[in-house]
Amino acid sequence: MTEPTLQPAPSGDSGCHAGADEMRRAAAAAGKSETLERYAADYPKGPHDQPQSMCPAFGSLRVGLRMRRTATILSGSACCVYGLTFTAHFYGARRSVGYVPFNSETLVTGKLFEDIREAVFEMADPAMYDAIVVTNLCVPTASGVPLQLLPKEINGVRIIGIDVPGFGIPTHAEAKDVLAGAMLNYARQEAQQGPVQAPRGGRSGMPTITLLGEIFPADPMTIGQLLAPLGVAAGPVTPTREWRELYSALDCAAVAALHPFYRASVREFEAAGRPVVGSGPVGCDGTAEWIDSIGRAINAPQAKIDAAKAAALPRIRAALAASPVKGRITVSGYEGSELLVARLLIESGAHVPYVGTACPRTPWSEADRAWLEAHGARVTYRASLEQDLAAVAEYRPDLAIGTTPVVQKAKEAGTPSLYFTNLVSARPLFGAAGAGSLAQVVNAAIAGRDRMDTMREFFEGVGEGHAAGVWQAEPKDRPEYREAYKRKLEKAAATRKVEEPV
Ligand code: SF4
DSSP: OOOOOOOOOOOSSOSTTSOHHHHHHHHIIIIIHHHHHHHHHHSOOOSSSSOSOSOTHHHHHHHHHTSTTEEEEEESOHHHHHHHHHHHHHTTOOSOOEEOOOOHHHHHHSHHHHHHHHHHHHHOOTTTOSEEEEEEOHHHHHHTOOGGGSOSEETTEEEEEEEOOTTTOOOHHHHHHHHHHHHHHHHHHHHHHSOOOOOTTOOOSSOEEEEESOOOTTHHHHHHHHHGGGTOEEEEEESOSSHHHHHHHHSSSEEEESSTTOHHHHHHHHHTTOOEEOSOOOHHHHHHHHHHHHHHHTTOOHHHHHHHHHHHHHHHHHHHHHSOOOSEEEEEESSSOHHHHHHHHHHTTOEEEEEEESSOOOGGGHHHHHHHHHTTOEEETTOOHHHHHHHHHHHOOSEEEEOHHHHHHHHHTTOOEEEIIIIITTSOOSHHHHHHHHHHHHHHHHTTHHHHHHHHHHHTTSOOGGGOSOOSSOOOOOHHHHHHHHHHHHHHHHHHHHHSOO
C-alpha cells in the first residue's frame, strides 16, 4: 500500500466551478478517501449533483462562530475565505475569523500544515477558548492537508479539524452537521472518560429532549410547553451555543430531529444510546403525530401522551382557525425546514402544490413527505434552481416562498414572494405560536400583489435579462457565444472522463 502524499490541487480553474470529479480524485489520492466516502454516505448526491446553494463551508463556519469561547480558523483559497468572512459578517458574526494563507509551495510541501499547527498553538489559550475549529476548504482538502494530525487538545483547548469541501458536501445545511457531528463525537468521548462540566444553569430536574436543528429562539419554549405533560423538558438546541451544552445534548431521553439532515450528529446520539424522532410539532396533525412519537420514544404512559395532546391541540386548532391562509403557494429552500413549513401552510388552508428542498431525503422527514403527498404536494429533494423555477412557472402561485433567485424571478413576473431564509425561517414555526405567526407574514405578502403590479408598471421598459438597466444603445445579445462556450466546456468534460483512470 502506498502512503498518501500531499497533492497539488487541480490547476487552472480551481474554484467552485472546477471539475468536482478532478478535485475528488486529487483528495482521494492525497489520503482523504475515507472522509469523502463517509460524506458520500451521509450526504448523498442526486437526483442532482450539486444544488445551487452558497459555499457549503458557510454552514460549519456559522455554527462555530455562534458558539461561545470557540475560535475558528479557515484554511483555503483567499477568495473563498474573503467570501465566507464577508457573508459571516453580513450575518452579524461580530467575531474574527482566523486565516492561514498559503501558496502553491507551502501547500504541496507540507509547510501549510506546519503553519496551521503553529497558528493553533498560538491561539490555544484556555482563558479564552474551549475549542478551536480548523476548517479545510476545497483546495487544502483536495491537497490532503492532514488536519487529523493536529493535537486533539492544547493546554486544555480542544482542537477540531474538519474538511468541508464543496465537492463533498452538497449544501451549507449539511456542513453544519459536519461540525456539529465532530463536536458531539469529541464530547461523547470526553463524557465516556469521566465527569464533564454541568450546564451553565444546572441540570434540568426532568429528563430532556434534545432539539436537533437551528430553530427560532422562541421555539424551544413552545416545545417545552408541549412536552411538559409528558414529564420531559426541552433540552439544548444542537448545534449548541457552548461546548458544555454538548454534554447535556447527549445526556437526553430522546432527540427530536426537527431538521432532518443531521446524519453525523444522529450517529453520535445513537452511539450514546439515544432514540431519534423525526418531523416536528407543526399544525394539528404534525403536533399530534410528533407527541405520539416522542411519547413512544421515551416510553411515556398512554395517559400522559393523551394529556399532552389534549393540552396542545385545541390551542393550535384555534390559532389555525384564527389565522387562515388562502391561496396557492410554492415552497422551496435550503434550510431543511421546507417540509414542515409546507405542512403548516396546508393546515392553515393554503394550497401547496410544490415543495422543493436542497436537502436530501432521510428517514427523519419521511412522515412529512408522506403527509404532504397525501395532501396533494409534490415533494422534490435535492431540488435544483431550475426545478424550483419550473414549479413557479407551472403553478402560477399567489405566493412563491423560495431562495433569492426564485424570489427575484417571481418578482420580475409580478408574483408576490418571500425569501425563505430571512422571512420564514426567522419566525416561530411550532405549536400555536407557529400557526399564527407564519400566517401573518404569508397573508401580508399575498395581499401585496397590487403593489407588485405597480412595481412592474413602474419598471416597465428598463429592459430584462442581458439588457436590464438604462442604456443609450441597447446591448446586443450574443447567444452564439454562450453556445460556443457551452460546447467547449462539454468537450473538456468529455475529454476528462476519457482520461479518467479506471
Ligand atoms: S471553499 Fe467554497 S467558495 Fe471555495 S471553491 Fe470550495 S465551494 Fe467554492
